[in-house]
Each structure stands twice: as structure tokens, then as C-alpha cells.
Amino acid sequence: MSTVLVFLEAKSDEPTRLSLEALAAGVRLAAETGSQLAAAMVGAASASGFAMLGGAAQIYAISHPLLARYTADGFTAAYAQLIAKLQPDFVLFPHSYEVRDFVPRLATRLTRVLLSDVIGFEVASGQVTADKVTFTRQLFQGKLNGHYRAASPAPVLASVQAGAFRADSPSATTATVETFTPELDAATIRTQPGEPFRAAAQTVDLGSAPLIVSVGRGIKDEANIAIVKELADALGAELAASRPICDAGWLPMERQVGSSGQTVAPKMYLAVGISGAIQHLVGMKASQCVIAINKDENAPIFEIADYGIVGDLFEVVPALTAAVRKAKG
Amino acid sequence: MKIIVAIKQVPERDARIRIDSSGKWIALDDIEFRMNESDAYALEEALLLREAHGGEVIVLSAGPERVGQTIREALAKGADRGIHILSDSLASYDALGVARLMAAAIRDEAADLILTGLQSDDLGLGQTGVILAELLAIPHSSLILKIEKTDTGIRVLRELEDGWFQQIEMPTPALLTIQSGNTRLRYATLMGIKKAKTKELRSVEAASLGVDAVPSVTLDSVALPSRQKSTQMLTGSPAEAAAKLVEKLQQEVRVL
Numbered sequence: 289m290s291t292v293l294v295f296l297e298a299k300s301d302e303p304t305r306l307s308l309e310a311l312a313a314g315v316r317l318a319a320e321t322g323s324q325l326a327a328a329m330v331g332a333a334s335a336s337g338f339a340m341l342g343g344a345a346q347i348y349a350i351s352h353p354l355l356a357r358y359t360a361d362g363f364t365a366a367y368a369q370l371i372a373k374l375q376p377d378f379v380l381f382p383h384s385y386e387v388r389d390f391v392p393r394l395a396t397r398l399t400r401v402l403l404s405d406v407i408g409f410e411v412a413s414g415q416v417t418a419d420k421v422t423f424t425r426q427l428f429q430g431k432l433n434g435h436y437r438a439a440s441p442a443p444v445l446a447s448v449q450a451g452a453f454r455a456d457s458p459s460a461t462t463a464t465v466e467t468f469t470p471e472l473d474a475a476t477i478r479t480q481p482g483e484p485f486r487a488a489a490q491t492v493d494l495g496s497a498p499l500i501v502s503v504g505r506g507i508k509d510e511a512n513i514a515i516v517k518e519l520a521d522a523l524g525a526e527l528a529a530s531r532p533i534c535d536a537g538w539l540p541m542e543r544q545v546g547s548s549g550q551t552v553a554p555k556m557y558l559a560v561g562i563s564g565a566i567q568h569l570v571g572m573k574a575s576q577c578v579i580a581i582n583k584d585e586n587a588p589i590f591e592i593a594d595y596g597i598v599g600d601l602f603e604v605v606p607a608l609t610a611a612v613r614k615a616k617g
Numbered sequence: 618m619k620i621i622v623a624i625k626q627v628p629e630r631d632a633r634i635r636i637d638s639s640g641k642w643i644a645l646d647d648i649e650f651r652m653n654e655s656d657a658y659a660l661e662e663a664l665l666l667r668e669a670h671g672g673e674v675i676v677l678s679a680g681p682e683r684v685g686q687t688i689r690e691a692l693a694k695g696a697d698r699g700i701h702i703l704s705d706s707l708a709s710y711d712a713l714g715v716a717r718l719m720a721a722a723i724r725d726e727a728a729d730l731i732l733t734g735l736q737s738d739d740l741g742l743g744q745t746g747v748i749l750a751e752l753l754a755i756p757h758s759s760l761i762l763k764i765e766k767t768d769t770g771i772r773v774l775r776e777l778e779d780g781w782f783q784q785i786e787m788p789t790p791a792l793l794t795i796q797s798g799n800t801r802l803r804y805a806t807l808m809g810i811k812k813a814k815t816k817e818l819r820s821v822e823a824a825s826l827g828v829d830a831v832p833s834v835t836l837d838s839v840a841l842p843s844r845q846k847s848t849q850m851l852t853g854s855p856a857e858a859a860a861k862l863v864e865k866l867q868q869e870v871r872v873l
């Protein structure tokens with residue numbers, strides 16, 4: 289019987305949301321390919337937290353003192369050994385920063401290529417071999433989808449994009465947890481990671497703002513930010529931005545929304561001149577109402593917007609500010 | 618320090634996305650090309666390191682003839698020389714194949730540091746640099762914002778999720794994949810553009826590098842994404858669209 293192996297991650301011994309989504313993808317892939325599902329993760333304490341999640345019959349807790357802190361060299365060696373032992377047909381990962389960091393190296397060691405950041409898959413009916421599954425991933429920052437297939441024998445490695453699969457609710461079945469101790473040699477771990485730290489204290493809390501107006505690279509120039517600020521003021525909204533605006537220093541980094549910035553869920557999120565790359569979307573997808581103003585009718589932001597205006601922001605934004613002021617009297 | 622920077626030429630950000638007749642890629646005939654965004658930051662980091670510590674900056678790019686322009690642009694910004702892996706059919710290689718070509722072209726350079734962008738703006742694989750590190754059997758770190766030289770190697774600043782960071786110490790030779798945005802990019806000066814014309818740009822045919830082109834993943838087809846959500850488009854003149862939106866904000870979203 290073929291095996292789908294899902295690698296999971298935990299923070300403070302709690303499974304990450306992204307891991308639960310990867311597990312959900314694994315449950316579906318196993319069902320559709322008639323495979324058994326196994327899961328694995330580093331750390332025994334976190335593994336027992338996963339045992340309740342169901343789906344997987346077997347969970348491997350990868351355990352070794354040299355894995356106490358993440359390093360690409362340590363994780364690559366450990367995961368490669370577990371894959372060699374289990375011989376899975378499919379290996380799924382959450383597309384996290386750690387996975388981005390070491391899984392391409394792991395895949396290379398197996399002479400495979402990771403199908404990175406996939407948003408879906410389709411199994412040809414009646415077929416179970418690894419090369420009969422088509423994986424979809426985004427190209428051109430979400431403007432195009434690509435359909436990929438493995439051209440080499442198992443294992444097929446894929447990482448799952450945030451938000452692409454709905455995390456399942458815990459099931460009643462409990463998995464058995466087995467400890468897997470890889471053979472690791474301290475001399476092969478070449479990087480010395482420091483303790484993670486946060487940038488300077490935040491002074492704005494976008495997370496609790498009910499209304500947000502967010503500006504992107506469509507604004508073109510620092511001086512133009514003023515027209516979006518006026519709209520935000522008229523609405524009584526907080527001003528936020530996509531990453532390039534904060535990178536350029538046009539707004540402080542604490543106003544950045546996205547995977548490397550803040551996560552927000554306001555009642556209204558108005559995106560002005562923002563294309564809607566996944567790294568931005570993960571930070572604002574949970575907003576109750578998304579409105580987008582963009583000159584490109586095919587901008588990915590419209591895929592998640594409730595209301596859209598296709599047009600030149602330099603015309604639409606001042607018109608909107610005037611209309612809001614008028615409505616407020 | 619001898620530093621190699623891998624630079625990819627990609628379609629302009631605002632390029633119109635039209636699927637070509639093969640159904641496997643976009644039509645490129647009326648498209649302008651530019652340097653991949655994170656690669657421009659990788660080049661900037663390399664130039665700053667050379668300015669601080671001396672050495673040489675070599676740019677490396679794989680692709681058809683037109684890629685030469687992007688290499689010249691990097692030379693005009695201050696890189697010392699270029700290596701062009703010439704191929705009209707790079708799309709027939711997967712990320713491992715492209716990284717193998719790059720490894721074969723630079724192995725003899727024995728660079729101290731290899732920088733790549735974090736991710737290409739067209740394929741967005743986010744992998745080629747890390748694969749190259751494994752092929753060259755050197756350590757790597759990804760999502761890097763800052764590089765400092767130390768007595769034994771380098772200290773780098775790595776971006777983590779949600780506004781967290783981490784410092785990592787590592788020996789050289791090493792490979793780093795660079796995240797966009799941490800520095801200001803320089804412009805090429807007129808003098809730089811002039812000088813670039815005389816700098817060495819060596820072309821190597823991909824086929825001469827002895828790399829197995831059989832891919833382990835293939836891109837079968839591309840398609841425009843389908844809408845997940847039914848967006849209500851508000852049309853009309855800017856004033857009309859604005860008035861419609863205000864009405865929605867009052868009556869449906871109830872925030873006005």
C-alpha cells in the first residue's frame with residue numbers, strides 16, 4: 289500500500305494552522321490515491337498534541353538533541369532518514385519559512401524537485417501512481433496557475449500554500465506515536481542560529497482596527513500617499529500598506545500587512561493599488577469585507593474582494609474621499 | 618571576497634499575461650524584461666560587501682540571448698564580470714536542472730559567497746538557490762536581509778514570519794538567498810554604463826555543461842485562475858463608482 293507522509297510543525301507544542309491545513313491536504317490525497325496516511329514532526333511533546341488530530345494512523349516523533357533548534361543541515365539529514373525508512377509515495381509539507389529553507393535541499397538529496405507552494409491537486413481517476421497526480425501552483429505572483437506533474441518515480445514532494453486547504457476539525461481516532469531517532473553528527477551542522485527576536489515595539493495595533501485602508505505600489509510615489517491618508521481619515525480608518533511601501537520607508541514597517549508583517553481582520557479592508565500576492569493575502573484574508581481599487585481587472589486581489597472598482601486610483605480615491613465626506617455630512 | 622550573484626531576467630511587473638499557443642507559458646513577443654526584484658537586492662548586497670572588504674563580484678545568469686542585457690545592467694551598476702549560460706530552452710529544465718547548470722558553470726570559480734534572490738517573480742519556485750547550495754555541498758541560509766563579515770565567516774540576519782528575525786553565524790563558502798527591500802538600490806551611472814561595455818562577459822552553451830536535462834517535475838499547462846468569490850464590480854465614472862461604493866458602505870457593510 290502506498291503512503292502519504294505529512295511533515296508537521298508546532299509552535300510552543302501546538303500544531304500550527306498551516307500544519308493542520310497540510311494534514312487536511314494529506315487526508316484528501318491519501319483518500320483519493322488509496323494510500324495510508326502517516327505524519328511526522330520534530331519533537332515528542334508536540335507529536336502527542338497531534339495524536340488527537342486524527343487522519344493519520346501513525347505519527348513519528350523525530351527526536352534528537354541536535355534538532356532542539358532548527359537548522360537546515362540537521363532537519364535535512366533527519367527527514368531524509370525518515371523518508372528512507374518509510375519509502376512514502378507522497379511527502380507533503382506546510383509551505384512555512386522553515387520548509388522553504390530546507391526542503392529544496394532535502395529534495396535535491398533525493399534527486400527530486402519540490403512542488404512548492406501548491407494550492408490544489410487532482411488525481412486522475414483509477415490511477416494511483418505518483419506521476420498521475422497533477423499539482424497546481426501559482427505563477428507570476430498569483431496572476432497565472434501552472435499545472436505540474438512529477439516525471440520521476442516516488443517520492444513526490446509538495447508543500448502546501450497557506451489557506452489553500454481547510455484545516456479539518458479533530459476526529460475521534462487517536463494515532464499511535466512512535467519515536468524516530470535519526471543518526472546525526474554535530475560536525476555536519478554548519479550554521480549556528482541565534483535566538484529569534486522581534487523588531488522594535490509596535491505602536492499601532494492594526495489587529496484591532498475595525499476599518500483599514502491599505503496602500504500598495506500602485507501609488508508610485510511617496511508624496512502620493514497623502515491622497516490615501518485623506519481617504520483613511522475621512523473614513524476614520526487606520527492606514528496600512530503592502531510590503532514594498534514599507535520597504536521603501538514611505539510608511540513605517542509596523543503598518544505592513546502580510547506574512548512578514550501584521551495579520552488583520554477588520555470589518556472593512558480597502559486595498560488601493562495592491563496586486564494581491566499570497567504573502568499579502570494571508571495577512572488580511574480574514575477581513576469581513578474586502579474592497580479593492582486597481583487598474584488591472586485581472587489583479588489577484590479581485591479574487592478575494594467583495595466589492596471592486598477597476599480604475600485609476602488617482603481618480604477613484606479622491607472621488608471616494610469626496611463621496612465619503614458628503615455622506616458623513 | 619569573491620562573490621557570485623545569480624540574476625534572473627523576468628517579464629516586467631505590469632506585463633500583460635496572455636497564454637501562448639502551446640498552453641504552457643505566456644506569450645513573450647511584446648513583453649519587456651527586467652532584473653528579478655530580489656536579485657537586484659542580492660546584487661546590491663554583493664556590491665556593498667565588495668566596497669567594504671574588497672574582492673570581486675561576478676554575475677551569473679541562465680537564459681536566451683536577451684538575458685545579456687540584464688547582465689550588462691548589473692555590470693553597469695558595478696559588477697566586475699559576467700557569466701551567461703546560454704540556452705533557448707531553459708523551460709525544459711526543472712529547478713534542479715537549472716541549478717545543475719549554474720553549479721557546473723561556477724564550480725571552478727571557488728567563490729567565498731554565492732547570493733541568489735529569494736524567489737523569481739515569474740516561476741516563484743523559491744528554490745533554485747537552496748538547491749545550488751546542496752549541489753555545491755556548501756551551507757546556506759534563506760530570506761536574508763543583512764550580511765556581515767566575521768573572523769571565521771559571516772553573520773546574517775534572517776527574516777522569520779510575523780515580524781520576527783534571527784541572526785545566524787556560518788562559515789564560508791556559503792550561499793544566501795536574499796529577501797527584497799532591506800537597502801536602497803543604486804542606479805547605473807553613465808560612466809558605469811560606458812564601462813560595462815568593456816567588462817568581461819563570458820558565454821557558455823548550456824549543452825556544453827554536461828547536465829542531464831531530464832526533469833523530475835514538468836509544467837504541463839498554464840491557466841488563468843478562476844474567481845473564488847463573486848466580486849461585485851462597481852462601474853461607471855470614478856464619481857459614479859465612488860457613490861455606489863459609499864452606498865454599499867452605508868447599507869451593506871454598515872461602516873458609514
Ligand SMILES: Cc1cc2nc3c(=O)[nH]c(=O)nc-3n(C[C@H](O)[C@H](O)[C@H](O)COP(=O)(O)OP(=O)(O)OC[C@H]3O[C@@H](n4cnc5c(N)ncnc54)[C@H](O)[C@@H]3O)c2cc1C
Nearest residue numbers: 504505506530531546547548549561562563567568583601
Ligand atoms: C517571503 C516573502 C514575504 C513577504 N511578505 C510580505 C508581506 O508581509 N506583505 C506584503 O504586502 N508583501 C509581502 N511580500 C511581497 C509580495 O510577494 C508582493 O511582492 C507584494 O505584496 C506586492 O505589493 P503590491 O501589491 O503593493 O505591489 P505590486 O505587486 O507591484 O502591485 C501594484 C498594483 O497596483 C496596481 N496599480 C498600478 N497603478 C495603478 C493605478 N494608477 N491605479 C490603480 N491601480 C494601480 C497594479 O495593477 C498592481 O496590481 C513577501 C514576499 C515574500 C517572498
Ligand SMILES: Nc1ncnc2c1ncn2[C@@H]1O[C@H](COP(=O)(O)O)[C@@H](O)[C@H]1O
Nearest residue numbers: 623624679733734736737742743744745
Ligand atoms: N535562469 C536563472 N539565471 C540566474 N539565476 C536564476 C535563474 N533562475 C533562478 N535563479 C536564481 O534563483 C533565485 C530563485 O529562483 P526560483 O527558484 O525560480 O524562485 C532567483 O531569484 C535567482 O537569483
